[in-house]
Amino acid sequence: MLIFEHSRPGRRNYSQSPTTKAEKQNIPQNLLRKSPMLLPEASEMDVVRHYTRLSQKNFSIDTEFYPLGSCTMKYNPRACNALAMLPQFLTRHPLAPEDTGQGFLACMYELQEILKDVTGMAGVSLTPMAGAQGELIGVMMIRAYHEARGDKERTEIIVPDAAHGTNPATAVMCGYKVVEITTDKEGNVDMAALKAAVGPQTAGLMLTNPSTLGVFEKNISEMSRIVHDAGGLLYYDGANLNAVLGKVKPGDMGFDVIHINLHKTFSTPHGGGGPGAAPVGVAERLLPYLPVPMVAYEKGAYRWMTEKDVPQTIGRLSAHMGNAGVLLRAYIYVRLLGAKGMNRVSEYATLNANYLMAELRKAGFEIAFPTRRASHEFIATLKDIKEKTGVTAMNLAKRLLDKGYHAPTTYFPILIPECLLIEPAETESKETLDAFVAAMKEILVEIQEQPEMVKSAPHNMPVRKLDDVKAARELDLTWKP
Amino acid sequence: MPFIPHTEEDVKEMLASIGANSIEELFDEIPPALKTGALTRVPPGMSEMEISRLMLERAQADGFYLSFIGAGAYEHHIPAAVWQITTRGEFYSSYTPYQAEASQGSLQLLYEYQTMMASLTGMDVSNASLYDGATALAEAALMAVRLHKTSHRILVPRTVHPVYREVLRAIVRNQNIEVVEIPFCPESGQVLLEHLEPFGQEDFAALVIPQPNFFGVLEQVDAITDWAHEKHASVIAVVNPMSLAMLVPPGEWGAQGADIAVGEGQPLGIPLSSGGPYFGFMACKHDLVRQMPGRIIGRTVDLDNKPGFVLTLQAREQHIRRSKATSNICTNQGLMVTAATIYMSLLGPEGLRRVAAQSHANMLQLTEQLEKLPGVKRVYSGPCFHEVALTLPGPVHEILQALKEQRILGGLNLQEHYPELNNALLVCATETKTADDLNKYSEMLGKILKKYG
Numbered sequence: 001m002l003i004f005e006h007s008r009p010g011r012r013n014y015s016q017s018p019t020t021k022a023e024k025q026n027i028p029q030n031l032l033r034k035s036p037m038l039l040p041e042a043s044e045m046d047v048v049r050h051y052t053r054l055s056q057k058n059f060s061i062d063t064e065f066y067p068l069g070s071c072t073m074k075y076n077p078r079a080c081n082a083l084a085m086l087p088q089f090l091t092r093h094p095l096a097p098e099d100t101g102q103g104f105l106a107c108m109y110e111l112q113e114i115l116k117d118v119t120g121m122a123g124v125s126l127t128p129m130a131g132a133q134g135e136l137i138g139v140m141m142i143r144a145y146h147e148a149r150g151d152k153e154r155t156e157i158i159v160p161d162a163a164h165g166t167n168p169a170t171a172v173m174c175g176y177k178v179v180e181i182t183t184d185k186e187g188n189v190d191m192a193a194l195k196a197a198v199g200p201q202t203a204g205l206m207l208t209n210p211s212t213l214g215v216f217e218k219n220i221s222e223m224s225r226i227v228h229d230a231g232g233l234l235y236y237d238g239a240n241l242n243a244v245l246g247k248v249k250p251g252d253m254g255f256d257v258i259h260i261n262l263h264k265t266f267s268t269p270h271g272g273g274g275p276g277a278a279p280v281g282v283a284e285r286l287l288p289y290l291p292v293p294m295v296a297y298e299k300g301a302y303r304w305m306t307e308k309d310v311p312q313t314i315g316r317l318s319a320h321m322g323n324a325g326v327l328l329r330a331y332i333y334v335r336l337l338g339a340k341g342m343n344r345v346s347e348y349a350t351l352n353a354n355y356l357m358a359e360l361r362k363a364g365f366e367i368a369f370p371t372r373r374a375s376h377e378f379i380a381t382l383k384d385i386k387e388k389t390g391v392t393a394m395n396l397a398k399r400l401l402d403k404g405y406h407a408p409t410t411y412f413p414i415l416i417p418e419c420l421l422i423e424p425a426e427t428e429s430k431e432t433l434d435a436f437v438a439a440m441k442e443i444l445v446e447i448q449e450q451p452e453m454v455k456s457a458p459h460n461m462p463v464r465k466l467d468d469v470k471a472a473r474e475l476d477l478t479w480k481p
Numbered sequence: 482m483p484f485i486p487h488t489e490e491d492v493k494e495m496l497a498s499i500g501a502n503s504i505e506e507l508f509d510e511i512p513p514a515l516k517t518g519a520l521t522r523v524p525p526g527m528s529e530m531e532i533s534r535l536m537l538e539r540a541q542a543d544g545f546y547l548s549f550i551g552a553g554a555y556e557h558h559i560p561a562a563v564w565q566i567t568t569r570g571e572f573y574s575s576y577t578p579y580q581a582e583a584s585q586g587s588l589q590l591l592y593e594y595q596t597m598m599a600s601l602t603g604m605d606v607s608n609a610s611l612y613d614g615a616t617a618l619a620e621a622a623l624m625a626v627r628l629h630k631t632s633h634r635i636l637v638p639r640t641v642h643p644v645y646r647e648v649l650r651a652i653v654r655n656q657n658i659e660v661v662e663i664p665f666c667p668e669s670g671q672v673l674l675e676h677l678e679p680f681g682q683e684d685f686a687a688l689v690i691p692q693p694n695f696f697g698v699l700e701q702v703d704a705i706t707d708w709a710h711e712k713h714a715s716v717i718a719v720v721n722p723m724s725l726a727m728l729v730p731p732g733e734w735g736a737q738g739a740d741i742a743v744g745e746g747q748p749l750g751i752p753l754s755s756g757g758p759y760f761g762f763m764a765c766k767h768d769l770v771r772q773m774p775g776r777i778i779g780r781t782v783d784l785d786n787k788p789g790f791v792l793t794l795q796a797r798e799q800h801i802r803r804s805k806a807t808s809n810i811c812t813n814q815g816l817m818v819t820a821a822t823i824y825m826s827l828l829g830p831e832g833l834r835r836v837a838a839q840s841h842a843n844m845l846q847l848t849e850q851l852e853k854l855p856g857v858k859r860v861y862s863g864p865c866f867h868e869v870a871l872t873l874p875g876p877v878h879e880i881l882q883a884l885k886e887q888r889i890l891g892g893l894n895l896q897e898h899y900p901e902l903n904n905a906l907l908v909c910a911t912e913t914k915t916a917d918d919l920n921k922y923s924e925m926l927g928k929i930l931k932k933y934g
Contacts, residue, residue, distance in 0.1 A: 003593050003826050016560045017832035018912050022842035027864055031699055033729050037830040038600035047826045048562050051819075055571035057586035062570025075484055076574050079529045085564070088540035093550045094756030096890055097881075100546060103539030104755050117522035129612040129757070132799070132811040136652075143655060169799035169809035175655035178804045216510045247508055247518040267484075271816030272587040273577035273776065274610070275758035291651075315651035319553055319615040319644050319745065320756025332536065338526025341483045343519060347504045348485045354507050355495040362498075373510045401583045406576075412800070429486040430495060456784065461582040463789035471781035471793040475770065477606045478596040479780075 003050050004479055007040040016044070038481070057462045058272070059406045065432050067356075069377045069409035069421025070164070070212055072242045072264035074349075077333060080267070084328040094320040098303050104328070105302035108321070109295040111331045112279075118342070119238075119258050120251025121281030125290040127322040131239060134259025134278030135170040135206070140314045141257055141282060141289040142204045142233045143174055148288075148312065151231065154203035158227075160189050162213050162413040164239060167206045176203060183415060187213040187369045194226060202232035209236065209253065210243045210375030212413045213368070214353070214421065224254030233257065233286075238278070241265045242425070243350060243376035246343030256283045265345070266330035277326040288312040293321050348426035349376040352433060356424050359437045364444055368416050377423035379416050380408075386418050391447045391454050393418040398465065399446065399457035403439040483526060547918055548890040549847075551868045551909025552695070553614065553642050554756065555723065555748045557836060558913055559820075560827050563750045567820040577776070577815070581791045587815065588790035591778040594822040601725045601825075602718075602742040603732025604764035608775035610813040614745025615648035617761030618689065618719055620774045620808060621741045622649055624765075625687035625715040626658055627772050627807070628740075632714075634685040638663040638672040640694035641719060643898035661685070670698040670861025670870065674708055681708070687715040690739070692731070693724055695898075696907065697844070697868030698861050706735030715740040722762065723748040724866045726830070726837035732764075741765045750824025751817055760814035760821065771797060774808035839912035840867035843919065847910045850923035855934055857926075860895075860905050868909040870895060870902075875933035877906050883929045889922060 040047070059066065066073035092101055108126060115124045128134035139157065146154050157171035158179045168178040181193040189207070198205075205227045209217045217223065227234055236250040236258035242265045250258045262268050263276040270276075282290060292313050294305040304321075307313055321327075334342060353374040360380055361367050368379035382393045397407030397420070409421035424433060446454050458464065487495075492504070501507055508516070527535070548556060567573070571586060578584030578591075591609045598607035611617040622635045635653075637646055639662055650660050661680055665672045671694070688709035693699050706716045718731035718739040731739035747759040765773055771794065779793030799806040828836065844867045851857050856874025873880055877894040884891040892908040899905070910919065 002589070003822075004596070007829075012829050012831050013560075013827055016558075016827050017835040018839040021835060022838040024842040024845045025838065026845060027699065027727065027841070027866075030703065031728055031864070033725065033727055035603065035730065035733065036600075037597075037726065037833065039597055039828070039830045039833065040826045041829045041831070042826060044560075044562060044827060047823065048566060051566045051590065051823050051826075052569070054586035054590055055566070055569045057584075057589070058571040058575045059580070059583040060571045061574035066576065068576055071576055073574075073576060077484060079532065081568060081573070083533060083536040085568075086536060086540040088543045088545060090752035090754055091545060091548075091556070092543055092755045093548050093556070093753050093890065094554050095550050095552055095893055096546065096548065096755075097885060100885070100890070101543050101755060103542035106539060107536075114523050117520050120518070129616070129814075130811060132809045133612060133616075136809060140651070140655065164811075165799040165801070165803045165806070166809050166811050168804035169802070169806040172804045172806075173652075173656065173809050175657070218510060218512065221512065221515070244511070244518065246520050248511060248515050249518045252517050253515055269573045269816065270576045271814075272572055272575045272584070272819060273813055273815035275612075275760075275814045275817060277758075316644060316647045317616070317651055318648065318757065319613050319642070319759075322756075323758035324755040325752075325758050332532055334523060335527050335532050335535070336529065337483050339520040339523040341526045342523055344482055344485060347507075348482075348487060350507045351487070351492065351495055351499075351504050354499045354501070358499045373507055397580065398582065401580060406583060407580050427484050427486070430491040458582045462585045463582055463787055464783040464785055466581050466783050466789045466791050467781045468791055468793070471779040471791045472796075475606075475793070476780040477592075477770070477777060477793075478599045479592070 002479055003040045003042065006042040006046045006050060009041060011041045011043060013044045064404055064406050065428060065436055066406040067408050067422050067424050068406060069423040070239060072423060072425055074267050074425040075427040076267050076269045077336060080329040080332040083332050084325050089328065102302055105295050107328055107331045109297050109302050111327055112295060114334055115260060115279055115281060119260065119281040120249025121258060122284045123287045123290055124279055124281045125294050126279045126327050127291045127318055128259060128278040128280055129318055129322045130274060130276040131259060131261045131278045132166040132170065133317060134280050135166055136173055137280050137291050137317055138235050138257040138259055139170055139174040141286050144289040144314050145286055146203055154201055156201050157203055158197050158205040160207065161415055162211055163206060163208060164212065164237065167237060187215040187372060188217055188219060189223065191219060194223060198226055198230045202230050204233040204235050206235040206237060208239050210240045214375050214378040215369055215372045216375055220253050239264065240375060243346055245346040247346050251283060257286055262326060262330040267333045268326045268329045275323045275326050277323045277330065289314050291315060291317050345426050352424040352426060352428055353377055356422060356433050360440060363437055363441045368419065377421060380420045380422060381416055382418040385447060389447050389451045391451050393420055395455045395457060396443055399443050399454050400439065401458045402460045405436055405439055546888050546890045549892050549908050549910060549922060550890050552893045552907055553745060554753055556753060556911050556913050557748055559750050559752065562827060563820050563823045566823055567816060572816065572819050578792060585790060588778050590819055590822050592780055592790050594818050595778060597825050598762050599764050601722055602764040603730030604742050605767035606770050607762065607764040608773050608777050610818045611761035611763055611775050612814060613759045613761045615645040617743035617763050618645050619649045619652035621717045621743045621763060622653055622687060624741060624772050625717060628715055628769065629686035632684040632686045633657055634659045634661055636661050636663055636680055636685050636688045638665055640665045640672055640696060641689055641691045642695045669863040670696045671700050671863045672705060674704055677705060677708055681712050685714050687717050689717045689719060691719045692728065693721060693866040696861055696870045697865040698863035699866060702734040706739060710735065710737055718742040720744045721748060722746060723837050726833040727841060740769060746821050749821040751820060758814055758817055760817035772807060774810050776813050836912045843910035843914050844869055847919045850919060851926060854927050854930055856930060867911055868907060871906050871908055873904045873906055874930055877904055880929055884925060887925050889925055
């Protein structure tokens with residue numbers, strides 16, 4: 001039932017809006033709205049009940065194990081939310097004077113400093129509102145750097161074929177041509193392909209390390225040398241930072257610019273798809289181009305840094321300073337963990353991933369890169385199973401939902417056929433991982449004994465398999481009374 | 482160990498299963514020379530009690546003020562139910578709804594949101610949100626250029642939020658798109674046909690029309706929408722969603738309506754929070770939907786012909802199309818949209834109308850009171866929604882400072898963005914302001930202004 005179907009003409013919530021109708025009004029008649037608004041007329045209780053019920057139709061970290069590869073679905077501590085929602089923080093206007101926001105600005109300044117340490121970078125700007133925007137800003141800085149040097153012939157960005165789709169899409173938004181390079185059978189970037197692709201036209205290389213294949217690019221130092229020798233810059237997609245937090249700093253790997261997905265590594269909520277936050281960090285040579293505003297600490301007070309402080313900045317990429325409330329949550333998270341706790345994150349994320357990989361292999365699943373260590377995630381492939389039984393990775397994913405587990409990422413990276421990208425995150429206990437393995441084993445048996453049942457999964461969810469083709473062909477994007 | 486449940490026994494058993502001697506061994510593929518990552522400048526961890534104390538102290542340092550600042554972010558009452566439901570773990574800690582069957586809650590909510598936003602803006606379809614109002618405008622400009630095919634010019638009046646214009650320029654800079662700024666009438670504070678005409682000689686992809694504009698003034702939207710359409714360009718409306726409870730929606734502007742409507746969703750139940758997270762919205766005419774960026778939810782049926790909801794038209798998106806996607810946009814501001822949907826459901830059409838009407842009335846009342854003070858007058862003659870530009874008889878920064886000492890934030894100094902506007906203040910009054918609040922402001926300003934009499 002849709003919220004609109006709870007609606008009855010004339011019903012309203014008297015406590016929620018002004019009790020009297022305002023009398024003063026001087027808007028010209030031709031500018032006044034005449035058409036009705038299709039908003040529900042429902043009681044507060046019905047609204048609360050409706051959306052509470054809807055929430056119960058979601059899988060979430062708070063209710064299910066959510067081993068979604070590349071998304072780092074770790075527990076989101078409740079304290080981070082509660083403290084970021086203190087009323088003084090919530091009611092502060094973004095344009096309020098700096099001296100009325102010293103508490104908030106102190107948190108932002110300290111977060112900048114912490115992220116410099118985490119990334120090994122010389123400067124950090126907190127403004128980007130999502131991973132994709134962090135990438136956009138990163139590549140914009142690469143472009144600004146080349147342009148400032150009068151180096152205008154650089155027209156290409158190199159992206160491995162295993163990269164997130166946002167990488168090539170971002171490069172195009174920055175006016176670059178995308179050159180995709182292949183991956184070798186061990187899961188590393190093909191060095192011959194890289195060497196062949198690099199040249200005076202190379203603006204930069206975008207790389208995720210550990211890669212989306214769940215393995216560490218061992219040749220990173222060599223790759224860094226090749227790209228830098230050709231005059232290009234190295235972009236680090238921080239999607240997988242959880243795997244190396246406190247072990248390796250992207251700055252030390254030779255990267256010039258990085259974005260950090262705080263909604264992954266720093267445990268800010270995914271919120272059903274946003275809001276994220278993806279601060280960018282840069283090496284010395286890109287400092288002049290960081291987006292504004294940033295926060296400075298001078299003479300005992302915090303203040304905004306603007307275009308005046310950073311005249312070569314690529315500019316502003318949000319109306320204020322990005323997703324401030326998300327940044328506050330990340331700040332609280334890192335203060336709860338502290339240096340030791342942060343160092344521990346990658347250790348237990350890696351332990352969980354390698355344990356789960358070992359147990360699934362023992363259970364009979366094929367691992368895509370069996371000779372490699374898992375980073376914080378790994379890939380299982382159902383290629384053989386599909387050939388023998390017709391059951392696909394998507395079928396297995398849907399069957400997992402029936403058993404109370406969110407599915408791993410399916411069909412990404414696309415170069416591994418019938419893949420499941422599995423990331424357990426450090427906050428899951430051994431019992432949870434063991435129970436997940438047991439569920440996966442059960443499905444293996446089901447695939448042999450009742451393949452049709454698995455192919456038609458899910459069976460226990462609020463809806464059965466949905467018709468995507470119909471959705472796209474007969475577009476129904478709004479409810480009509 | 483904070484948020485790590487492993488016992489020593491667990492670790493032993495897990496390492497044994499892996500066949501490794503230590504956790505450190507699991508990092509043996511990383512070249513030793515690179516292992517320099519230990520964090521040294523992160524402070525030691527705190528307990529929940531300690532961090533609570535610290536954050537409370539910082540929050541108290543920021544305190545509460547009586548605020549009359551608007552300029553793109555507006556204080557409105559948010560019913561308690563909005564964020565209590567929004568922060569339920571099932572909404573708060575779920576991911577983008579790729580697994581539709583396990584995400585029907587979020588998906589149905591987004592479909593309801595799309596319905597509400599389409600109706601509010603008078604457009605056919607809405608996406609499931611963008612980052613914020615400023616980036617939504619940039620995405621709309623990119624969309625308009627894709628639609629026009631030949632022209633890469635976007636006409637943007639100087640009455641559009643100055644930071645939105647900066648963000649627009651920053652985002653489209655590398656895509657060979659020309660942003661042309663249009664002057665406005667210094668008397669009415671509006672963009673009139675006479676200002677547009679000189680820029681219409683050459684083809685352009687779109688005209689951006691703000692309603693209300695940055696000065697709070699209402700533009701003559703019908704005439705300038707028709708003008709742009711006569712030139713075969715798109716019209717991009719930048720609107721305050723709250724104002725649409727009172728104002729003609731973009732879908733009804735001029736003879737054909739605006740083509741794309743975008744804006745900042747913050748007024749719909751999102752706290753000010755020092756600037757974010759907010760959400761951008763985007764709605765458009767039906768035949769443009771395949772050029773729209775961002776997530777879109779569609780209603781379909783399952784194997785039993787039962788209705789259900791999915792992410793649809795994904796062929797536009799980066800995870801499928803990679804370098805050929807309509808945008809690099811990946812996630813959106815899902816949780817903010819959750820709050821906005823609950824907010825609109827609680828308020829309903831009459832509640833939203835009352836909030837908008839009371840905000841408008843409070844602005845009129847405050848303007849009336851302030852204009853009685855010597856030397857205070859409206860800068861522009863055009864009608865306003867809930868925000869107004871006023872000329873003061875002295876330097877705005879000084880006067881704002883004096884008001885702040887009385888714990889009043891008096892508005893935004895317009896000279897920061899419009900150097901030609903001397904002593905001009907942008908003031909906003911929403912429904913949250915009582916008669917006492919308005920009196921307090923006008924009395925205090927009266928006292929302060931005596932110095933400049």
